[in-house]
Amino acid sequence: MRTWFEPEEAEEFEAAKDLLIRRCVTWAEEHGRPVDGLLLSAAVDARHESRDGRLAYWDGARIRFFLLRYVPYKVTASRQELDLAPEVLCTYLRYLDVTGLRDPRGATLAEAEEIIVGARAEYAAALDDPTLRGVATFWAHTALGQGVDLTVPGAFERFKRDLDAGRVPYDEQVLDKIMQNRFVNGGISEERAFPQPPVSLPPASELMEAAARSQTVQRLITLAAWAGKDGRALTDAGNLRVADALEVSALLGTGEDQLRVRSATDLPQLNLLLAWAKKLRLTRTSKGRLFRVAKAAPLLRDPQELWRRAFEVLPELGRVVTVPAATWQPEPILAEIFDEILPDVLNSMYGLDEMPVARLEETVWLACQEYFVLDQEEEGLRDLWRREAARDLGRMFEVLSDLRAVELTRGPADPLYASDLDHDDQPLPPDAVERLRTALAEPDLPLVRLTPLGVRGVRDRLLAEGRDAPLIGELATAPPAELLGVLAQHYPPQDAVAELQGWLAWPGHDVEMLLQAVRDCPFRTRVGAMLRVLADALPERRLLHDLRRDPVLGPAVWTQLIDAGEMKPGSLSERENLLMGAENFLSVLELAGPEGLVEQLKRMGGGDAYEFVEAILASGHPDVVGLRELRELVAEPLRKTTRHHPLRLVPTRPPGARGRRKKRKH
Incomplete structure (x- = not known):
């Protein structure tokens, strides 16, 4: 069960979305939680269409975006159904939490639910504002308001013909506002950003010391102190006097105090520092003088925060960082x-x-x-x-x-x-x-x-742009299942080893906790990915060989050992062959969906397809949830469409069960 897909992996994403929604709906109904398939689908789509694409990553910004922007803009349903979105989102996040799918770098479940509760009033107001809708949503809601049942085939096409014929009333002012918003803001779509590699950082104390040693930080502090509360006189053009400019240049150590200039504007390094200080609100001009801003005192006492702010605003200073090549070209191209x-x-x-x-x-x-x-x-x-x-x-x-x-x-x-x-x-x-x-x-x-x-x-x-930027060590306290899920999808092998070793070094953490998380995982494909992470990170343990007799993980372990050539299929007993066959059938069910598995079974077994599934159902495989889906969504349709024959073969690996592992981009 992957929770991240490239934009071009449309089929893979749709299969995973169907599985996620299907399982979440079943879980919600069993636990008496409010649920709605349309709203669940919207939640999954909202994250897939985002800049980072992580389906299981939710923080305050993403929660608020979904409720206050995405649903009003994109989702067409009755008001009664739309009102359920906060509760349905809570259900979805709870399901991610209990199944170990949640990305631990986002909000905790408690934090997320508090954010959702806090956004309820704003969400209701957003639904009340028709100008927040997209163009397509506006027309769909207009159709609903005219009593059009959009679930009826051809209903919207008939509505469109009536609209073109001028027989449908609509609010032109609202539509104009929607078009204006679209023109100014460009809608709510986000372009997928390239995933960033995990990075390492030194301890916070070292970063703090480095910020304090920054020459620019020291110069900004010195410049603000030089300006002082009494200020420094400016020329009629709003510049420092040449004598003052040379004086402060010597104080700042820029080397420009030795230059022969006619104006302070001829000192590029000083001009940059003055513009930087003004942008940071360390200094201000008033009544012909340059002053230190009194409210900037806390920032000037915090070199680390001053560094962060200076780095943050630097992109806005291009016109003082670059210098014209000649007087005939006033604006450098960069x-x-x-x-x-x-x-x-x-x-x-x-x-x-x-x-x-x-x-x-x-x-x-x-x-x-x-x-x-x-x-x-x-x-x-x-x-x-x-x-x-x-x-x-x-x-x-x-x-x-x-x-x-x-x-x-x-x-x-x-x-x-x-x-x-x-x-x-x-x-x-x-x-x-x-x-x-x-x-x-x-x-x-x-x-x-x-x-x-x-x-x-x-x-x-x-991170502020909503991108995924992993940091080695940030998962040291993550729950075991969530740790392994993130490592399997977002970390190259070498970085996964470093992160896993850091997790194991945390007091109270051990390998058995990780193995239990794999045993508890309700998704066969995710079990396989988690086992691969552990096996790659702990080669000295010969982990997979040690788990060959594990009653829960055995079938997944045998599959990987045979794939790696470290185990011969003939070494398995008849019952073990059946269990490994079940492992692979259940994996195909997750990857291809019920219809895909039914088609594969028909191609592979013809009239014996139902018998294949019956054998799998009787295998004793530990995946209770998967077997239930297999019985309800695969066995029953096959029973109704195939003839019964005596069982002749139980395959150990249906075609396509293993699938292809995409190469990770670096």
């Missing part, structure tokens, strides 16, 4: 897109060691050309502007280095950065490839990498 380029560059560096600056120069220049179209007369300036963009990128890295967000070094490039230059899908144009090939062959070229502070800053931004 300045206009700095707020997009800076995060993209930092994302490219995230989770990697030193990167050649030359590689980033070419990708940044490629991005610049997507934003700006050069006229034929300007083609001669292309190389000039490319060099200007490279220069401003270097300036950006210098600023980040002063902030202590990146580290600049020199040396040879890792061969990795030249390995894809000959690929057919290389996005860089031929001239860029040749420049890179030459640059990367140099033994001593500029390199850049994120510092631990920079890694934390980028990760904080990724």
Whole structure:
């Protein structure tokens, strides 16, 4: 049971969604919980369509988005049914919790339920506001208001014909507002973001010390103190006087105090620090003077928070980070897109060691050309502007280095950065490839990498954007089942080992707790994935061989050992063969759904398909929930459509049972 799918894995996702909803509805009915299939489907879709796509990850932002934006915008149902959404979401989150599917990096069940309760009034108000609907939802609700039964085939098409003929009244003002919202805000759809690799960070105390040592942080504190509560006089143009600018430059240690200038605006480093301080509200101007902001005192006493805020607002300072190449070009090309380029560059560096600056120069220049179209007369300036963009990128890295967000070094490039230059899908144009090939062959070229502070800053931004950015050690106290589920889906093997070892080092944690979580898992495909994580992380234990006689895990263990060539099928007894066959049939039921399994059984066994299922039902397999579904959703349809024959064969592995494991993208 996977809870994350690539956008193009449409069939796999739909099968998992059907399984999840089917099981959740059954569980809810057994436990007297409110449930509704349409609203459950909406909850699953909302997370799959999100930036990170994690079906089982719910925090305050995602809960509120689902209730206050997604349901009003996308879900068409009667008001009575829509009113159930908060309770149904609670049911769904409880089911994720009791089955071990919940992503432990989100809200706990108690936290989630408190958030849902707190959003009830806002949810009712959102349903009352028709302007929050999408265009399709608006017309669907209009049809419902006209008494159209949308479940009847062809009903909506007839409604549309009446609408086109002008026979349907509707609120034009509401529709205009919906169209305006769509034009301004672009709806509620999110583009799936590329998953980020797990990263490690030093202890919080080390990060705090690093922030305090940041040259930029020290300079911002010094600048605010220099401005003081009494302030410093400004010129009529709103700039520092030259003498004051040179004085504070010497105090800040920028080296610009030795320059001969006519205006304070000729000191780029000081201009950047002044703009930065203003953006952070450390300083303000009033009545021709520059003052320290009194309310900024707590921030100035907290270097770590000051660093975080300074890193957060840096993308907004492109026009003072970049510098015009000449007086005839007042706006550097990188300045206009700095707020997009800076995060993209930092994302490219995230989770990697030193990167050649030359590689980033070419990708940044490629991005610049997507934003700006050069006229034929300007083609001669292309190389000039490319060099200007490279220069401003270097300036950006210098600023980040002063902030202590990146580290600049020199040396040879890792061969990795030249390995894809000959690929057919290389996005860089031929001239860029040749420049890179030459640059990367140099033994001593500029390199850049994120510092631990920079890694934390980028990760904080990724999380704020709703992206998945795993951190080694964050699962140290997670429940065993949830830990293994996240490792199986979101961690490369080496990082999964590190995370699992950290979990086992926590007081009171041991391998038996993990094994019990696998035994308790009600999904066969998830059991297999969890066992693989444990087997890969604990090779010295020969874990799978030790579990061959486990009464619950045995069938899943035999399957994996045979797949790995470490066990011969002939070594199993007749009963064990039957149990392993049951394991694989139940896995196919989860992956392909009842209809898919029925079709496979018919193709494989013909008229004997029902007998195959009868044998599986009598196997004694420990998956009670799966066997019940097999009986109700597979055996009964087969019984009604196939002839009975004496049982001749019980397969140990139905076709397609193993499936294909997708390679993890790094």
